[in-house]
Amino acid sequence: MGEAAPEVSRTLGALLLGEVPSLTRVEVAERAGVPLDLAVTLWHQLGFPHRADDDVAFAESDVEALRLSAELVQIGILPPESQAALVRTWGRSFARLAEWQTTLLAGRAAADGGPTTGAGLTELANDVLPRVEALQSYVWRRHLASAAEHLLEDASTLTAAESQLAVCFVDIVGYTTRSRSLDGAELVQWVDGFEHDTTALVVDHGGQVIKTIGDEVLFTVADPAAAVEVALEVTSRGADEADPFPAVRAGIAHGSVVRRLGDVFGSTVNAASRLTSAARPGSVLVDAGVHRALSEQDERDGGDDEAPWRFRRARRISAKGFDHLEAWRVRSRSAD
Known part of the structure; x- marks a missing residue:
């Protein structure tokens, strides 16, 4: 892909994130009202790659996610003694799922005779992503219902x-x-x-x-x-x-x-x-x-x-x- 690779990567990244990255990690922490060191700790625990303070690699969705994380800490859903372990578990689970799904997308693109990178993969992701996201939400809620049922059977x-x-x-x-x-x-x-x-x-x-x-x-x-x-x-x-x-x-x-x-x-x-x-x-x-x-x-x-x-x-x-x-x-x- 040569010189076009960075542009294709940005396009695909924007598609998967839902928007074009326009913020640094410093700006995200400020907008979320969260100390930068806490934000960096959470991102590390989630397994996200390291970013410098001046890297424009974040979006408004990161601000909202960081704000929600802080609120979960405040109401006790993410207590300090278990916060790190729980966040790491989320990160590992979704990292494995994302890697597997990306491999499936690339395999499908190759099977269709299209490129495994670039515009072809972006187009395929645009078609598949909403369906996968909806299905993941459904599976998660079904497991929540099942877990709650088992939990409440024995108070x-x-x-x-x-x-x-x-x-x-x-x-x-x-x-x-x-x-x-x-x-x-x-x-x-x-x-x-x-x-x-x-x-x-x-x-x-x-x-x-x-x-x-x-x-x-x-x-x-x-x-x-x-x-x-x-x-x-x-x-x-x-x-x-x-x-x-x-x-x-x-x-x-x-x-x-x-x-x-x-x-x-x-x-x-x-x-x-x-x-x-x-x-x-x-x-x-x-x-x-x-x-x-x-x-x-x-x-x-x-x-x-x-x-x-x-x-x-x-x-x-x-x-x-x-x-x-x-x-x-x-x-x-x-x-x-």
Whole structure:
């Protein structure tokens, strides 16, 4: 593109921002009524690139965003003790989303025979951006409604620092070896299939996927039985050679969990991770909390003869932070 590159970049930037940048960061802070050092801190936490005081790289939308951020701090939605972590989470999440969406736009432009930069990409963004923005708002509000519904089902969670949850890790067996035999597109398709099918099962059982880490999915659910059902289903599918779903193993722990910014922490999470690492391919290991909860449920339902699963005591697991972690292997009765 040569000398036209800066002009095209400015045009595309103005389109994505909704206006042509005309302000410096100093001017933005002054108009928003926010100290410059606080504004710079917020921008750093959001992951925005560094700008000098005289760089004309901001717009009126930045003024409004900074003013809104200051108001959220004032009313306590962004308290000082959690402000940095929350803002960083926003920044990381939207940065990943923006990078992925930009790649999709460039790929579509290339597939249509047009340039992946310049006026062609600008025209495509102008057509697609409003639709993507509206859809993102819809998805966000639907998740807000779902989160509020779950939160209000148990009023005690409104102020509680911890929740009682089943935590499960599902880990692909032999991921490193298999990934070496696949090209980039095949690897993405394989991992996407694993994440898609696992997420669908989790959601269908009332759970929540906390995060995916390449070859691993972490999810939580209030009912330990539901976590076991998901884990047994994915390990069963992984053992079926006719099913493209990968071979997996899983570990589940039940107990007190700390929720923070969409993630979960605490010894229960650590126990589930250690159980997963110790599980054999195609197996599900659970801790004492899950074993106790399911055993009590079996008794309420009429005894072991009616239980949909069987337990077998496994060797205690030696792991950092645990003194001989108790473990049971759980299997579906129908698999016997």
